[in-house]
Amino acid sequence: MSPPTTLKHRDSLSWGSFLIERFQQTTTKHDDLCHAVTNEYCQKQCNGCNKIADLLRWGEAKRRKSPTFEGCSEPHTMHNSYRELTHCAKASGCETCRVIRRAFLLEQITGQDVARLEHIDDQWPIQVVLSLHAHGDSLLFTCRPLHNAPFTATIALDRTPRQYDHNLTRGGARLLxxxxxxxxxxxxxxxxxxxxxxxxxxxxxxxxxxxxxxxxxxxxxxxxxxxxxxxxxxxxxxxxxxxxxxxxxxxxxxxxxxxxxxxxxxxxxxxxxxxxxxxxxxxxxxxxxxxxxxxxxxxxxxxxxxxxxxxxxxxxxxxxxxxxxxxxxxxxxxxxxxxxxxxxxxxxxxxxxxxxxxxxxxxxxxxxxxxxxxxxxxxxxxxxxxxxxxxxxxxxxxxxxxxxxxxxxxxxxxxxxxxxxEKEGRRSPQLFLELCHTGDGEQLHEEWLDIVQAYTPRDLVEPRDRFLAIAGLAVRFYSSKAEGGGSFITEEYLAGLWRDNFARHLSWSVATAADSTHNLQHIAPSWSWASLPLRVETRTKHAFRPSKHFKFISVVHELVDPAIAAVSLTRIGGDEGINRARAAEERGRGVKIVEVEGRFRRFVLNEAINADWDSLEWNRGGRTGFNFSSFPGQHLFSRNRSSGRIISKDAHSGEIVGQLDYLTPSDRQDAISLTPFVPYGSEKEIMCLELGELAMLLLVRSSDYEDGHAEVYRRVGVATGYSSRKGFFYGCETKRVRLG
Structure with a gap:
């Protein structure tokens, strides 16, 4: 919607002001949405709220026909702007508009959000939808500014008045x-x-x-x-x-x-x-x-x-x-x-x-x-x-x-x-501390994965603080494992992951492939989520059953202060235990190469053909899947260039869908100088290491490390949940692999 030509000579008037003025000039008392009268409940009710009453009549009719009816009405405009709603609440005294106005304001977390909601140059109609559901009916309000995310508000409906813990009318307004x-x-x-x-x-x-x-x-x-x-x-x-x-x-x-x-x-x-x-x-x-x-x-x-x-x-x-x-x-x-x-x-x-x-x-x-x-x-x-x-x-x-x-x-x-x-159904901010206190090892690892998922999309002024910004959490985690009373512990902090459940921690994935130009592999190894660029969304929660073939062997290479490396991390006790926990965290930041063991094979067979992604993927009614009917009896692979998803399918077996960590740069010169991604045409170089029964790490041979004759692999992605190909690693050799 653009300003009319009549606005050209009104330089002193903003577009939002013009809309409000034009509305006020063209409406009569009969269709003025702010005109209010006293309703049957002795409350002020405006013409805009009459539109809501019409929606409630619609809902009553639906429920008379079918008492279990669930669904939503068509949207109705109940006010032409938020400022008009505010004017109605103040000048007309409409009680319903006051509740709706409060609903919009309570949805705004910051003062800046309120200022944006009230801004005179970004005022648009408020629409309302009646939602009928078995768990409760509600009114859903939306105001959609032109250049910003929509403002929303919800009003719950009930046949009985609600008992409040506080008398909100006592003492008048609570402005302060x-x-x-x-x-x-x-x-x-x-x-x-x-x-x-x-x-x-x-x-x-x-x-x-x-x-x-x-x-x-x-x-x-x-x-x-x-x-x-x-x-x-x-x-x-x-x-x-x-x-x-x-x-x-x-x-x-x-x-x-x-x-x-x-x-x-x-x-x-x-x-x-x-x-x-x-x-x-x-x-x-x-x-x-x-x-x-x-x-x-x-x-x-x-x-x-x-x-x-x-x-x-x-x-x-x-x-x-x-x-x-x-x-x-x-x-x-x-x-x-x-x-x-x-x-x-x-x-x-x-x-x-x-x-x-x-x-x-x-x-x-x-x-x-x-x-x-x-x-x-x-x-x-x-x-x-x-x-x-x-x-x-x-x-x-x-x-x-x-x-x-x-x-x-x-x-x-x-x-x-x-x-x-209620505690079980509601996620408490103190859950991490509670699990550290109780020493529930399995749940504590799951909570750490939740921390990782919440942490990776966040921003840092200094990327070098990637590990420092969660150092306190790592110290607390390690201490909870070390204070169990035993003389020796196996837990070890490994560049943001934990040794006791290392395979599970390795199976993180990105929501969609990231830009490789901003990776932090100078800070963390490729197998750590900490090597991703800042502000990247990750997925850490999925059903995981460990593979009996996977083992963590040892840390091969680390960059750490000799004074920290000299501290034994096995015997814990008293204040000395606190110092060892801090030393464990500081040492863990410097881990670069680890050695693990597991079943190992190629992800894509040498004889596989490259199929076009769009020719395989289908989407119907929000459901997605793959159709391989055009490639009977053929080994194939395919790659989505925009999301980083990759498919490997053997001729007469089910497919495996993986997620690559990085996109391939369009600039070929970048493709030569940067390492975290898989260049187009190099998909057959991807190897895979079994982590769990339905989880694998995608790897390529690395030339970044000089480590004698030992092969070092860097991570390029992960695949999980491939239930149509449970036997993918059947008969494969178990191999020791170094990850860098």
Whole structure:
């Protein structure tokens, strides 16, 4: 849709303003969607909400014909823009529009999202669909801006009014956060839950803390000898490519400078918190209002010149010993405010009824807050969350609290203790700590794979921090295995994977082949997910049964500090065990070549022909498959050049579909200089190593390593779940293979 020619002489008027003005000029009181009257429930109801009533009539008719009917209506336009909806809620007093407006706002995690929703130049009609389902009926609202992802909102429908845990009308609007309830919640956790006794790592404080004083003053102090109650901030620095250079310089400049290895006097003496970026300022204010005297912020409390590798290995202590971790989910960058007016609570909450149905705002799940906030795009914040016994997520409209025993959303119905069934069905941020505490080895490995899957799509300012950003998680994992009471352990950290379940960890795959030009194989070996480029989506979860033929033999080559290599990793005990766990993590970063044993064969037979992918793949009704009828009795292979999927099929057997890690560059010169991919025409050079009963590693011979006469292979992909070809490795030799 483009602006009409009549807009050319209206330079001072934006396109969004023009649309609203034109609408107001052409509508009459009869078709004005904002015109409201009192309905049968003594509530204000506008013409736009009459459209919703029409949908409810449609639903009633469907249910009269078939009580078990499930489906969705056609979309109806109930308001011409979000700004019109807001105007109706305010000026017309339409109760239903107020509930819908709140639903849109509660779906926005950051303040920037709210600003985008309200932007006058990006206003488009709000459409509503009635969804009828056995598990519950709902109204689904959508507003689709021209250049951005659509805004959505959901209203649940019920025949009975819902009982709220909070009287949302008491005290009027909740535009500013009330800290009384939150303070009581945190205190209750500290006094009555087992979070501290179960998950606190030690009684040590971080090396440096911010001491919060009066009159907006703070100062950097050494962590006291006795453990103090401090708050940790987890936040996103922001993307330097998306902000002015001066703004990024201000964020970086918040770091503490040192002189002769000691923080400068400007930080050791009291200074105004307002000198720090806005997210840090507000986090300090929140901690103070909740009664805490100390705070830890990475950029401020790790002085420049500090051994970064050492500090990264201590993150399990920094976060594990904190009173709680404050996650700035509302901030897209460090210069965004956390404390702001929360527009979702502009109006008193009332029970709203429409054609016999009560309308209820649905709750945003904690999982959505965790995975869709800007913090979730930063690699460092993953371990910050999963190493924290208590987490407070601060979004633009409300806060969410999570500890091992309770999850609460402000002004909601979620304020109840979790029963066992709820814990099983809901993924807790503290699950990693719980498994480390119980020592459930099998589940702990599965949780590590979940960590990998959540970690690889995230971004790092410095790619060299690939291992450092999860070092605390690795130390915690190793310690949980090493503190079982035995004198000797076999577990070993291997470039982001673990020895005790090495075949399972090797079977990760990419969602689609990555750009090989940005690989990190200078940081990690090809068989490690850490060698992938940043921001690559991976798949680590699939049914896996280990092969009895696969064995891990040894680490062949590693690049590691001799002082670390000298530490024995077999005998564990006391504080010495903590040091060994850190040494195990540091040593694991440098592993480059390992030797394994398993059944080994070619992936594609020499006599196979190359078939066109499009001639084999079919797609019907969302289902995909392959048709080999044009190639009877022939060995063949095929490759999808856009996704990296690859097929190998022997003449009279089922097919195997694999996933290559990297695309082949279109520039042939790149194809000569870069190594992680399989050039076109080289598919028959791919070898495969059996990992599990239905899992194999795809490999090619490597010339990157000089290792005498031993063959070293690099990983190029993986294949899993090939149930139509279970006997692929039958009769094949078992071979020792070195992976680099």
């Amino acid at each position: 956060t009330s800290f009384d309830e939150l303070r009581q919640l945190i205190e209750d956790c500290h006094q009555h839950h087992e979070c501290s006794s179960r998950y606190r790592w030690s009684r040590r404080n971080p090396t440096w803390l911010l001491e919060i004083g009066d009159s907006n003053l703070v100062r950097l102090v050494r962590g006291p000898r006795h453990l103090v109650q401090y708050v940790v901030l987890s936040y996103s620095w922001g993307d330097p490519a998306e902000m002015p250079s001066a703004e990024w310089a201000r964020i970086k400049g918040a770091g503490t400078k040192t002189k002769n290895g000691v923080p400068v006097d400007e930080r050791l003496n009291p200074f105004f918190a307002s000198e720090l970026p806005e997210t840090m300022q507000d986090a300090i204010q929140i901690a103070k209002l909740l009664g805490f005297k100390y705070m830890w912020i990475d950029n401020v409390c790790i002085p420049k010149g500090t051994n970064w590798d050492t500090e990264a290995g201590l993150m399990h202590e920094v976060y594990g010993n904190a009173a709680f971790t404050l996650v700035a989910s509302s901030s897209t960058k460090a210069t965004d405010h956390m404390l702001q007016q929360r527009k979702a609570w502009s109006y008193r909450s009332k029970a709203v009824k429409l054609r016999g149905q009560w309308l209820h705002n649905t709750e945003m799940s904690l999982d959505k807050v965790r995975t869709e906030s800007p913090v979730a795009r930063r690699a460092w914040t993953l371990q910050e969350e999963r190493l924290s016994p208590r987490v407070l997520y601060w979004t633009g409209q409300r806060w969410h609290w999570s500890c091992a025993e309770r999850q609460v959303a402000e002004l909601s119905q979620l304020g109840h203790r979790l029963c066992a069934a």
